[in-house]
Amino acid sequence: MPLHPVSQPFARGGLLVGSLLMLILIFVSVTNFNAFNTVINFIYLPLIGICTWPRTDKIVTSICIIFIFGLTLDIVSSGPLGLWALVFLINFAIFKPHMRLKALVFKTALFSWLLVVLFSSILVYFFAWFTIESLPKFLPLIFQIILSTCLFPFAYGLRHFLKKIFIDQFLRDLI
Amino acid sequence: MLGSNSNSTKASNLTYIFALILAGGLFLSDRGSQTIFLQTRSNIEAIASPGIKLFSIPITMLERISNAIEERTKALSENKALRSELYELRDYQQKSRMMELKLFRLEQLLNSSNEIDKNKEQTVARSYGEVNSPFVRSSLIDVGKKNNIQKGYAVSTVDGLYGHVQRVGSKSSRVLLLSDINSRISVMSLRSNSRAIMSGNNNDFPNLIFSNNYQGWLEGDTVLTSGDGGMLPPGLEVGSVIKDAKGKLVVNLNTNGKAIDWVLVTHYSSIKSPEFETDMKEKQTEGLSNISEVF
Numbered sequence: 435m436p437l438h439p440v441s442q443p444f445a446r447g448g449l450l451v452g453s454l455l456m457l458i459l460i461f462v463s464v465t466n467f468n469a470f471n472t473v474i475n476f477i478y479l480p481l482i483g484i485c486t487w488p489r490t491d492k493i494v495t496s497i498c499i500i501f502i503f504g505l506t507l508d509i510v511s512s513g514p515l516g517l518w519a520l521v522f523l524i525n526f527a528i529f530k531p532h533m534r535l536k537a538l539v540f541k542t543a544l545f546s547w548l549l550v551v552l553f554s555s556i557l558v559y560f561f562a563w564f565t566i567e568s569l570p571k572f573l574p575l576i577f578q579i580i581l582s583t584c585l586f587p588f589a590y591g592l593r594h595f596l597k598k599i600f601i602d603q604f605l606r607d608l609i
Numbered sequence: 610m611l612g613s614n615s616n617s618t619k620a621s622n623l624t625y626i627f628a629l630i631l632a633g634g635l636f637l638s639d640r641g642s643q644t645i646f647l648q649t650r651s652n653i654e655a656i657a658s659p660g661i662k663l664f665s666i667p668i669t670m671l672e673r674i675s676n677a678i679e680e681r682t683k684a685l686s687e688n689k690a691l692r693s694e695l696y697e698l699r700d701y702q703q704k705s706r707m708m709e710l711k712l713f714r715l716e717q718l719l720n721s722s723n724e725i726d727k728n729k730e731q732t733v734a735r736s737y738g739e740v741n742s743p744f745v746r747s748s749l750i751d752v753g754k755k756n757n758i759q760k761g762y763a764v765s766t767v768d769g770l771y772g773h774v775q776r777v778g779s780k781s782s783r784v785l786l787l788s789d790i791n792s793r794i795s796v797m798s799l800r801s802n803s804r805a806i807m808s809g810n811n812n813d814f815p816n817l818i819f820s821n822n823y824q825g826w827l828e829g830d831t832v833l834t835s836g837d838g839g840m841l842p843p844g845l846e847v848g849s850v851i852k853d854a855k856g857k858l859v860v861n862l863n864t865n866g867k868a869i870d871w872v873l874v875t876h877y878s879s880i881k882s883p884e885f886e887t888d889m890k891e892k893q894t895e896g897l898s899n900i901s902e903v904f
Contacts, residue, residue, distance in 0.1 A: 458664070461657070465665040466739035466748075468672050468868030477742050493621035501628040505635075509653045510661065511740050512747040512783055515646070516635030523629050561636075562743035566790055566811065570743035 447601040448488030448609045449495060454600075455593050456483035456503045462585075464510045478551055478582040480507055482589040484522055485550040486543055487531035488609045500526055514565050521557050525550055537609060540590060547586055551579050647776065655778035658738075658749055665737040672868060730876040732756050734764075736771075736784070736869050746789040746811060750872060753778045761840055763875040769846040769863030770794075770834060771872055784872075787847065787862055788815055796847055796860075797835035801825035804835050807847065807860055814851070814859040828852055832860050842877045 463479040480503065490496060504519025511518075526532075529550055536542070555575050562570040597609060734756075738749035752758050754777055762774045764784045772792065775785040785792055792809035796817070803825025805817040820826060830850040836843025848862040 457660075461660045461664040464738045464740060464749075465661055465668050466737075466741075467668050468676075468870075473739055473741055473869075475739070475741055477740070493618070494624045497621065497624045497628050501632065504632065506653065506657070509650050510657045510738070511742065511745070513740075513742060513744045514636055515639040516632040516637075517744070519632035520629070520636055523625065523632060527625060558743070565744055571812070574741075575743065 447597075447605070448490050449492055449499065450600050451593065451596045451609065452483060452486075452488045452496075453499055453503075454596055455486070455589070456480055456499075458592065459483050459589060460503060460507050460510065463507070474581060475578065476582050476585060477511065478554065478578050479585060479589065480518070480522075481525065481550050481554055482547060482582070482586060484525050485529060485531055485546045486538055486590070486593055487526070489534060489537070490532050493532060496532055497523070497526070514561075517558075517561055517565075520561070521554050524557060525554060528553070540587075543590055544586060547583070551582065555579060651776050651778040651783075654749065654776070654783060655753070655781050658751065658778075658781040661738050661749065662735075662751065669737075669870070672870075676868060732758065732874045732876070734782075734872050734874055736764075736872045739786075739869060743811065746786040746792075746809070747775065748772065748784045748786060748869070750782050750784055750874070751780065752874060753780045753782050755779055756874075757876065758782050758874055759876075759878075761877075761879060763834075763841045763845060763877060764872050765845055765875065766864055766867065766869055766872055768867055769848060770841075771864050771869065773841065774874065782874075787864075788813055794841060794847075795835045795837040796832050797837075798826055798850070799831040799833055800827070801830070804837060807832070813865050814853060814861060817850070817858055817860060826850055826858050828858070839879045842875055845875075 459480045459482055463476045467474040467476075483503070484500065487496065487500075500522045501519050504517075504522040505515065507513075507518040508515050529546060531546070534542075559570060559572065559575060601609060732752055734750040734752040736748045736750050740747050748771075750764065758774060758777050760774055760777055764771045764773060770787060772784040772786040772789070773794075774782050776783040787794065787807065787809055788811065789809045790811045792807075792815070794807050795804065796807045797804050801822070803820060803822045805820035805826065807815050808818045809815045817826060828850055832847040832850060834841045834843055834845040834847060846863060848860045848865070850858050851861045853859045
């Protein structure tokens with residue numbers, strides 16, 4: 435069966451929700467949390483925005499938004515320019531969140547999040563190796579995955595809340 | 610690739626390939642140097658900093674709760690330690706006053722008062738966006754050009770040196786932490802006066818490289834900024850020397866494991882070499898003589 439993207443009427447609201455969620459997650463990901471003598475970052479958090487990207491036929495717009503958010507994250511996290519843009523785009527092409535057949539439910543979202551974050555960790559590991567020219571430590575990356583996974587239910591809840599605000603109640607469950 | 614078989618899919622595929630090439634190109638050209646679009650980066654950071662600050666408010670509240678719990682558990686033992694330290698410090702205070710008086714008189718005799726310290730200006734700032742990723746270790750502070758902050762200024766906490774200003778926006782600045790792989794500062798041992806370069810390595814314990822005397826460094830030595838090169842003020846406490854798992858001497862930063870919220874930016878202009886100043890004067894004199902010849 436060919437994969438048809440969903441039709442336009444609920445695409446606009448969906449894109450707005452996806453973009454707002456990404457923006458909030460980017461801001462949260464670059465704030466640091468100092469607790470019990472440890473600095474905690476949630477650098478993988480914006481990937482939640484990718485794996486829960488709304489079903490839409492506005493693919494060109496989606497790619498542009500994701501690319502811009504990737505560059506924004508690169509700049510606000512003071513990392514190499516283009517890194518997160520690449521990671522976001524690769525994930526978008528591989529997991530195709532905009533083309534899922536059913537509306538997102540928590541279990542599916544969590545499963546796809548785990549796939550996305552594990553795949554992205556491998557990408558980030560090799561990109562970091564390429565950038566700093568020495569092998570980065572893998573443990574902090576795993577720590578980051580666990581921390582971001584702990585925040586996943588909150589991000590999912592936030593998405594649900596944004597959907598309630600911006601999308602009509604009859605179309606809400608289709609995004 | 611990204612949709613059904615239609616014209617819009619072709620457009621989306623083309624857009625995707627274009628975005629991917631652009632991102633890859635930016636990544637390759639910016640790798641390691643981070644020098645592309647410096648002005649744009651500063652502007653975007655300035656725009657994003659109120660947003661980051663807003664989202665850091667609930668996080669700060671959580672931090673305060675965790676700090677309060679931590680401090681409560683330590684309070685009793687710390688109180689005892691502080692009381693004994695207070696008795697010791699009273700003796701030191703008396704000695705210090707005597708030394709200060711002596712130093713003042715000697716400086717008067719030699720006519721060489723320390724003007725650099727007297728002119729030192731500092732700005733208090735809030736640090737709210739520390740990033741500890743495999744690529745970079747940096748932080749955002751909420752002061753910028755409007756507060757007369759300039760590139761290279763030292764940023765410290767009550768515990769010691771934290772980093773230096775890397776980029777300055779209008780209302781915010783990016784601080785390169787001492788542990789970042791691109792950070793290099795000249796340091797000295799308080800005990801032996803030995804000099805070295807402290808080089809960041811993207812973990813919590815920077816390396817000591819290019820020492821003039823490796824025997825002069827021992828485990829437990831207090832590490833201070835040496836002020837060599839004139840980029841940072843001398844005498845700022847950095848950390849202490851420890852041995853890593855391989856037995857190599859590294860620096861345990863004073864700011865390690867501490868909650869960084871308020872920082873102090875020290876205004877310090879790098880010292881210009883006398884040759885440069887002489888050249889400038891000569892050029893000015895030449896310019897003036899040329900003007901007088903014309904008239």
